[in-house]
Amino acid sequence: MALILENVWKSYPVRGGQREILRGINAVIERGDAVGILGRNGAGKSTLMRVMSGVESPSSGRVRREMSVSWPLGSGFGLQASLSGADNARFIARIYGQDVRETLDFVQSFSEIGQYFYEPVRTYSAGMMGRLLMGLSFAVKFDCYLVDEIISAGDQRFVQRCQTMLEERLGNASLLMVSHFADHIRQYCRTAVVLRNGLLELYEDIDEGIAVYQSL
Amino acid sequence: MSAAGTVPEPPSRRERSHWLIEGIATQGRVIGALIMREMQTRFGRHNLGFLWMFFEPLFLGCMVGLMHTAHGRQLPGGVNPFLFSIVGYVPFFMFRSIVNRAGSALHSNLTLLFHRQVTPVDVMIARNLLEAAAVIGVIVIIVSGAAWFFEIVPANVAQILFALILMCLLCHGLSMMLAAATSRWEGLDRLIHPITYLMMPLSGAFYALHWFPSHLRELLLWNPLVSLHEAIREGMFGDRFPSYYDIPYVVWWILGTNLLGLAALRTARRKLNIF
Numbered sequence: 001m002a003l004i005l006e007n008v009w010k011s012y013p014v015r016g017g018q019r020e021i022l023r024g025i026n027a028v029i030e031r032g033d034a035v036g037i038l039g040r041n042g043a044g045k046s047t048l049m050r051v052m053s054g055v056e057s058p059s060s061g062r063v064r065r066e067m068s069v070s071w072p073l074g075s076g077f078g079l080q081a082s083l084s085g086a087d088n089a090r091f092i093a094r095i096y097g098q099d100v101r102e103t104l105d106f107v108q109s110f111s112e113i114g115q116y117f118y119e120p121v122r123t124y125s126a127g128m129m130g131r132l133l134m135g136l137s138f139a140v141k142f143d144c145y146l147v148d149e150i151i152s153a154g155d156q157r158f159v160q161r162c163q164t165m166l167e168e169r170l171g172n173a174s175l176l177m178v179s180h181f182a183d184h185i186r187q188y189c190r191t192a193v194v195l196r197n198g199l200l201e202l203y204e205d206i207d208e209g210i211a212v213y214q215s216l
Numbered sequence: 217m218s219a220a221g222t223v224p225e226p227p228s229r230r231e232r233s234h235w236l237i238e239g240i241a242t243q244g245r246v247i248g249a250l251i252m253r254e255m256q257t258r259f260g261r262h263n264l265g266f267l268w269m270f271f272e273p274l275f276l277g278c279m280v281g282l283m284h285t286a287h288g289r290q291l292p293g294g295v296n297p298f299l300f301s302i303v304g305y306v307p308f309f310m311f312r313s314i315v316n317r318a319g320s321a322l323h324s325n326l327t328l329l330f331h332r333q334v335t336p337v338d339v340m341i342a343r344n345l346l347e348a349a350a351v352i353g354v355i356v357i358i359v360s361g362a363a364w365f366f367e368i369v370p371a372n373v374a375q376i377l378f379a380l381i382l383m384c385l386l387c388h389g390l391s392m393m394l395a396a397a398t399s400r401w402e403g404l405d406r407l408i409h410p411i412t413y414l415m416m417p418l419s420g421a422f423y424a425l426h427w428f429p430s431h432l433r434e435l436l437l438w439n440p441l442v443s444l445h446e447a448i449r450e451g452m453f454g455d456r457f458p459s460y461y462d463i464p465y466v467v468w469w470i471l472g473t474n475l476l477g478l479a480a481l482r483t484a485r486r487k488l489n490i491f
């Protein structure tokens with residue numbers, strides 16, 4: 001049970017040619033891993049998330065998902081802005097084949113957004129959006145969570161709730177997290193990778209990884 | 217812990233069955249969920265919002281019907297001009313709304329494609345099913361209304377439904393091709409509207425082929441929509457006037473457009489860059 005990337009390349013067409021974002025990435029993410037992904041703006045962190053989750057396919061190479069992987073949890077991704085949080089929860093429950101009532105109850109009590117649960121998602125603040133997204137994805141019990149910068153928008157209480165949730169699952173679930181905040185990476189992750197020039201550099205020691213990232 | 221409050225227990229995980237059953241079940245669930253969301257975004261969740269789905273084609277169809285009736289034209293076989301134009305216009309309305317909306321289908325659902333099990337084909341099926349249900353519902357309302365109030369009983373209800381279903385399938389195939397093509401060439405979306413508009417006189421919605429000389433008839437029958445409109449009219453009015461259609465030819469069109477459409481969407485999905 002793992003998420004395996006085999007020589008993954010990804011390029012996008014730009015004016016006058018192709019821009020290569022990922023240049024032959026190999027990685028194995030086992031159950032229970034908690035990895036922080038660091039890198040400068042435009043290094044390809046979000047691209048890597050999308051390719052790992054299967055939202056976009058790699059230009060070449062292969063991604064093998066032997067465990068269930070969440071969609072990339074970033075600002076508003078996978079949500080329908082014109083619908084309410086509750087409607088979005090219903091949609092998620094339906095497409096993942098879960099009980100609608102239980103999912104609604106869980107998302108409402110985990111996200112703690114009160115009456116806003118019944119308002120359109122486009123009226124949400126960044127923090128509420130993050131709470132809703134994490135609630136939705138925890139409701140589905142994925143084996144692997146891909147978190148793109150959204151926990152950072154939440155307050156301390158929310159960060160702790162996410163941590164409790166993840167700790168309950170740990171050994172059970174794995175976490176891949178993109179964040180520019182060294183503190184969040186330290187709080188959630190055990191290893192760090194730095195994405196540079198389209199390749200991943202792994203640091204077993206998280207502080208070493210953060211130091212490398214900060215010197216970029 | 218105390219600062220975080222009590223964290224609720226997430227819903228339990230579902231048992232998974234054989235991959236084949238699981239695959240079909242997932243597709244069914246996704247299409248169902250997409251239909252629900254399409255109804256919510258298009259018609260709102262208030263009161264009887266979804267009735268608009270039926271009201272729009274019904275209203276337009278009736279207006280067109282009244283216009284033709286007011287025109288006071290005598291139709292061959294003495295058929296009711298109101299019914300004649302409504303059974304022509306409403307199926308054409310479906311063709312136009314499915315095909316016109318195809319261009320924006322993928323773009324307006326990009327955020328849903330973040331969920332791996334939602335595929336472009338599901339999006340198209342959900343949208344088109346909704347459109348087809350609306351139009352078939354309207355036809356049923358009109359035909360039963362005509363039978364109830366004016367005792368104009370359709371000659372062959374099964375044939376009307378059969379032709380309508382063929383028309384849905386044809387529109388579905390075309391819409392898949394157009395959705396894929398639009399994701400490749402954005403400008404195409406601008407051409408779809410004028411083309412469907414210009415198709416109106418060529419679609420056979422507003423006339424019977426019987427009115428034309430045979431060489432013109434043969435020419436018009438190259439368009440599969442003409443065959444379908446003729447078949448619907450025959451189902452409605454029977455042999456009050458002769459109808460001309462070629463169902464096998466239409467079936468070839470359906471197979472062709474659907475296969476090409478599926479292949480094109482598959483290619484398009486791989487190339488689709490999401491944000």
